[in-house]
Amino acid sequence: MELKAQDLTCERGGRIVFRGVSLSLQPGQLMQLTGPNGSGKSSLLRLIAGLNEAQTGSVELIGGSDDLSLGQQAHYVAHQEPVKSALSVSENLAFWRDFLGGGDVDDALEAFDLSRLASYPAGLLSAGQKRRLALARIVLVPRVLWLLDEPTVGLDTSSLERFVKVMAKQLDNGGMIIAATHVPLGREPDLRLDLGAAP
């Protein structure tokens, strides 16, 4: 299996954000996406997830499922958290489990130390706790590719350690991770892509 993107060009509102970006990712590899604000880190992740369209180029998951689109085989964690304040923490996860298919809510809660808060309304969570809840979703439903946009924002030291463990498990299981971030992820990336340096 291999994620391959070739010659991607992204245009937002008439402005070329980046041009001619290519990347290749093997199972078990972590790619760190860097670049100044506005260099198109989020756009590239959305583009790979199939949420945006590329002006030129293509992205494909070689050896992936034929029936599913790339987006359906990937997790995308954006900077905003898809967390419903009126539902409890476990209800939030239970919905994503039902909707995305499969997974164990308790394990996912445990992975980010949210078990104590399971029946707590998500509206009362702090920013960091919300982020952990958003990240718990990617543990809940196994998918081969993780697209993470600033995943560590708001995480405290112990949550960061848990996040590193979760990433390690995904990579050991043959998963792939692309993370856009300025700050160190807590794990040395196998590949780096600097969008600021792209022509």
Place this chain on the structure above:
Amino acid sequence: MKLILALIKRDLTLSMRQGGGVGTALGFFLTVVVLLPIGIGPDQALLARIAPGALWIALLLSVLLSADRIFQQDYEDGSLDIMTMGPVPFEMVALAKAVAHWLSTSLPLAIAAPILGFLVNLEPSAILPLAIAVVVGSIALSLLAAIGAAVTVGLRRGGLLVSILVLPLYVPVLIFGLSASQPGAAPGLTTASLLILGAIALVSLVVSPLASAAALRSYLK
């Protein structure tokens, strides 16, 4: 199918816990219907004649009151992004959200309509036809509202725009719904109108998911 039910269940839970949805709509419906006799005066014959029309118009407006919220929150917190990456077609997601709106808002309003009919001197013979017509019509109302909600989802204060966009689409529902609620206008007219109303609901059932999903996709890009 299970996935769709999970989404409908979540939306119903959310609308019940957050409040504001059906309660506000029912309150608005009641207020409009109560204001009408006050504005028109106590002429019972006149009231009985305009009762079905008044109820229908109040119903349309009440449904629109909560329409802009169908996709709003899921768009803003990024849930819609993730739903496009789910295993179900996005059209089904749009349909599920319209169905949840129908169950949580339009259906309770439709059930309340014949009861509120007593306030505007609705003729007893018109109660049953009106009850059937509003329930059938309310399906189309929610589905069409979903299109308007999807088209305006990324706009600030899109609520008013939804009304302006969707009210013209409600005209056929109003015409045939009204005609199906008035027995004794002409023989056979009530049944024929009810059938056309059903047809409008079915057409909306097909068009609404496609249109809503297309509109939402263009916002997500």
